[in-house]
Amino acid sequence: MRTPGTSRSDTDLLLLHAPSVYDFRKRAILYGPVSDMVPSSTVFEMYPLGFLTIASYLHDRGMNVRIVNLALRMMNSRRFDVPRFLARHKPRAVGIDLHWLPHAHGALEVARILKELYPDVPVIMGGLSSSYYHHELIGYSQVDFVLRGDSTEPPLHQLLIALEDGAPVDAIPNLTWKDARGTHVNPLTFVPQSLDYVDLRPDLMVEMVMRYRDLEGTLPFNGWWSNPITTVFTVKGCAFECVTCGSSNTTCTQLTKRQKPVYRSPASLVANVQALARLTYGPILLVGDVLMAGPEHAAEVLERLRKADLSNQIVFEFFALPPKSFLQDIDRSIRNWSMEFSPESHSQAVRDAQEGEAGYTTQDMEDLIKEAVRLRCSRIDIFFMIGLPAQTAASVRETIEYCGHLFQLGDKRLSCFISPMGPFIDPGSRGFEEPDRFGYRLFARTLEEHRRLLVQPSWEHILNYETKWMSRRELVDATYDAAERLNELKVRHGRLSRRRGRGVARGIAAARALRARLDDGMAHGLGAIADADLTGEISRYSISTVCDKRELFWPRRLFNFRIPEILRILGRYFSGRSRRHAP
Numbered sequence: 001m002r003t004p005g006t007s008r009s010d011t012d013l014l015l016l017h018a019p020s021v022y023d024f025r026k027r028a029i030l031y032g033p034v035s036d037m038v039p040s041s042t043v044f045e046m047y048p049l050g051f052l053t054i055a056s057y058l059h060d061r062g063m064n065v066r067i068v069n070l071a072l073r074m075m076n077s078r079r080f081d082v083p084r085f086l087a088r089h090k091p092r093a094v095g096i097d098l099h100w101l102p103h104a105h106g107a108l109e110v111a112r113i114l115k116e117l118y119p120d121v122p123v124i125m126g127g128l129s130s131s132y133y134h135h136e137l138i139g140y141s142q143v144d145f146v147l148r149g150d151s152t153e154p155p156l157h158q159l160l161i162a163l164e165d166g167a168p169v170d171a172i173p174n175l176t177w178k179d180a181r182g183t184h185v186n187p188l189t190f191v192p193q194s195l196d197y198v199d200l201r202p203d204l205m206v207e208m209v210m211r212y213r214d215l216e217g218t219l220p221f222n223g224w225w226s227n228p229i230t231t232v233f234t235v236k237g238c239a240f241e242c243v244t245c246g247s248s249n250t251t252c253t254q255l256t257k258r259q260k261p262v263y264r265s266p267a268s269l270v271a272n273v274q275a276l277a278r279l280t281y282g283p284i285l286l287v288g289d290v291l292m293a294g295p296e297h298a299a300e301v302l303e304r305l306r307k308a309d310l311s312n313q314i315v316f317e318f319f320a321l322p323p324k325s326f327l328q329d330i331d332r333s334i335r336n337w338s339m340e341f342s343p344e345s346h347s348q349a350v351r352d353a354q355e356g357e358a359g360y361t362t363q364d365m366e367d368l369i370k371e372a373v374r375l376r377c378s379r380i381d382i383f384f385m386i387g388l389p390a391q392t393a394a395s396v397r398e399t400i401e402y403c404g405h406l407f408q409l410g411d412k413r414l415s416c417f418i419s420p421m422g423p424f425i426d427p428g429s430r431g432f433e434e435p436d437r438f439g440y441r442l443f444a445r446t447l448e449e450h451r452r453l454l455v456q457p458s459w460e461h462i463l464n465y466e467t468k469w470m471s472r473r474e475l476v477d478a479t480y481d482a483a484e485r486l487n488e489l490k491v492r493h494g495r496l497s498r499r500r501g502r503g504v505a506r507g508i509a510a511a512r513a514l515r516a517r518l519d520d521g522m523a524h525g526l527g528a529i530a531d532a533d534l535t536g537e538i539s540r541y542s543i544s545t546v547c548d549k550r551e552l553f554w555p556r557r558l559f560n561f562r563i564p565e566i567l568r569i570l571g572r573y574f575s576g577r578s579r580r581h582a583p
């Protein structure tokens, strides 16, 4: 497979992000609206934020790291040939994320192609799903190493040095590896208690684009260029116990050995926000509830943001209801702000089943929404979910009617979204680990079983769960019904133009028709349908079904990026290069 002209490049680590299903361009699969709530498509082309922290950590230690978003490049060009591309770029080591379980198919396939091309190049996998399935993962011949845990920069650095020097790897923390004697699981002891040892440097992305002349491969998701949302992580681990979350408090104590959440210091957090704001005019999302670290920590974040006085939209997520006074403090400190809140259900009983005692009533939530509307909050996004414990199809219908009620509480700044939990309930979540206790029935447990689920013809058969209250079929029906009704309500309450509303309605009808067609094919024993009309058309029927994807984004600007900062980074890059190349 090796093509002539392959040369050992100066890339110490090539970080690859695979599509969810490797050969999605050739398959006819109805993935369903499982990615409608995130910026990426059903290909799940967004790479982990951790790629950027890894790149910056290694860069600071003199290593060359290249990120290639294979998923995005494959989406953007049907002709993009992965083996041919990889054959032209031989790195010293390759890292592939299997962070989100929906990449179980693509990540393993990309690893396989690499091993075939370069048997001597170590393939390292990492991310939360890799951590969960490390035993199984290391059993695949294409995988050499698995780095476990929610923080891997220093162990990865140690591993790359050991590999270069031919030194032993048995003392590298968090590492699962194999040799002729079998599999070895080094203890998971790198669990940093401060997150300030590493940063996410946006300028490095610009440099990477220049160094490798590859803009497309570096971008985080399809359409980022026109909707440059950026994120700043604020925490690792979580204080909450949501039943379906693969990073809940209980899950973390097992999976990442994080006994309690650890927070980024306000100084480091705000410095990162500022670094992003120097580069882009786009919104900056603070990932994680800043109040989780306590009111004093949150107050310091606000004070630093106030001093920074940025024009970017700062987006706050809340896992529990914040006190009204906190919203007022935000309003005083930040010029442009918005908030996201995920009650998941309108029903107190369902919320309690999902979150434990949710700690707030529906009335409390409405009061808070009214307060946000009263303030200068420029956007209030409320998220609901389908597939929760104790949730019936009737309860989903009531949630949608409740959205109609919420629309009346606020003006156009208030939006409601609903989506199915999918394609999977997270491995490691309490619902996954104790399905009977929480009313789940699982269709897959192992990595290999999930890999196979991902190539089923339609999302009803891809879902790895159903609940005691809704079968997979009912979950799908409830989703399309909810999407249809919510779309009507959005048009009625002026949240969506009639034209866009008609577009969403057409999408839902087409998805339903396609589902019937695929079901029919399955009933006639065709399995994965080889339907020439549908091949590679998955996204058309799965994107913007439960909402118009554009609703997720902020209004576009003519210029999204700050040119002087880009010129400054380029200047630094070129002067660094000429210094390096000077005799």
Ligand code: B12
Pocket (backbone or CB within 6 Å): 034, 035, 036, 037, 038, 039, 040, 041, 043, 044, 045, 046, 047, 048, 049, 050, 051, 053, 054, 094, 095, 096, 097, 098, 099, 100, 101, 102, 124, 125, 126, 127, 128, 129, 147, 149, 150, 151, 152, 153, 156, 231, 233, 236, 237, 238, 244, 245, 246, 247, 287, 288, 422, 423, 426, 427
């Ligand atoms: C922010 C976030 C997002 C952001 C994306 C941010 C991003 N680009 O990473 C958004 C909102 C878009 C998102 C989307 C999704 N998410 Co999310 N997300 C999170 C969240 C809340 C925080 C992650 C974070 O900030 N990490 C901090 C960064 C710095 O670290 P990191 O990226 O994890 O990387 C470190 C390690 O994981 C590891 N690592 C990661 N990759 C690799 C690769 C190699 C080679 C190595 C060595 C190491 C390594 O080392 C890194 C550096 O230390 C977590 C929950 C949590 N608290 O962890 C859920 C979580 C990761 N998401 C989850 C899910 C399910 C999804 C979706 C599939 C949901 C959906 N159906 O739409 C999508 C997938 C999107 C895609 N790929 O296109 C699950 C994953 C469960 C699982 N095992 O599969 C989590 C655990 C919880 C949850 N349910 O939300 N998500």
